[in-house]
Ligand SMILES: Cc1ncc(C[n+]2csc(CCOP(=O)(O)OP(=O)(O)O)c2C)c(N)n1
């Protein structure tokens with residue numbers, strides 16, 4: 001694995017803080033109805049992404065996830081201005097404003113969405129890895145899912161074939177404790193999600209998801225296994241989301257005290273504490289980083305505000321059309 005150095009921690013701090021502030025901004029503009037539809041935020045889960053990116057080869061490896069998907073593409077190299085514009089539904093967005101919140105996508109950066117059907121991306125991730133193996137391409141696909149997705153049949157079918165064919169894939173369950181308002185304990189007889197790998201003899205384990213260096217180490221081992229042809233791994237990364245499931249969640253299923261308690265393990269504060277403890281930066285230097293982050297978020301907002309909406313005549317250009325379909329004329 002690439003060494004974890006002072007620079008790694010400083011980068012982790014700046015990246016995670018940017019992702020947090022980017023999403024705080026989204027929450028603000030959502031309330032002003034600048035961003036519409038659903039909006040699922042990642043606040044609290046940032047170390048899962050920071051650790052993974054450290055272990056990945058960003059020139060080759062791929063990522064696919066569910067609908068909590070705004071900051072992952074930024075980590076993979078997509079311009080955050082374009083992500084913000086997509087959320088605003090503007091034509092300068094990653095999908096020309098036609099996808100929106102749950103559907104950020106960038107083929108160029110090997111980020112394959114953004115999927116709203118719970119568990120739908122699990123076989124897709126295995127399929128991408130199958131293509132890489134079939135065409136002998138050196139790439140590993142990180143396939144993320146929530147704790148709410150692991151009871152889907154699609155997970156078991158994908159696990160079975162991925163193991164049988166030793167596909168270059170890492171399956172990652174981001175266990176944030178809840179699927180909408182349903183806790184993990186209410187959905188299954190046991191709460192050790194990682195054990196689902198055992199039935200397929202897939203290497204699997206639980207991982208502390210609040211510390212990026214712990215995630216990086218486990219992810220590195222899993223990516224390495226996939227890259228050398230030894231097949232998939234299943235990691236249950238234990239994390240927490242501070243905000244509601246989406247913006248319209250009254251959160252009656254948990255107490256404010258529970259959220260506060262979990263925030264004591266906050267990954268950004270944890271990394272900052274380490275930076276100060278090791279004397280890797282002064283308070284003034286951190287203030288400069290914070291200012292840089294806030295300016296960058298402002299720039300993204302301004303870009304999205306200033307961009308135009310897509311032309312209405314593109315509305316039917318990106319939907320599937322069967323040309324000889326008998327009943328409906330094209331472009332109604
Ligand atoms: C197949 C399917 N069933 C139900 C839903 C409705 N739904 C949307 S999100 C969600 C909860 C998923 O929770 P989890 O997988 O833990 O992800 P998290 O939101 O915690 O990141 C449900 C049930 C859906 N989108 N798709």
Ligand SMILES: [Mg+2]
Pocket residue numbers: 146147148174175176177178179180
């Ligand atoms: Mg969940």
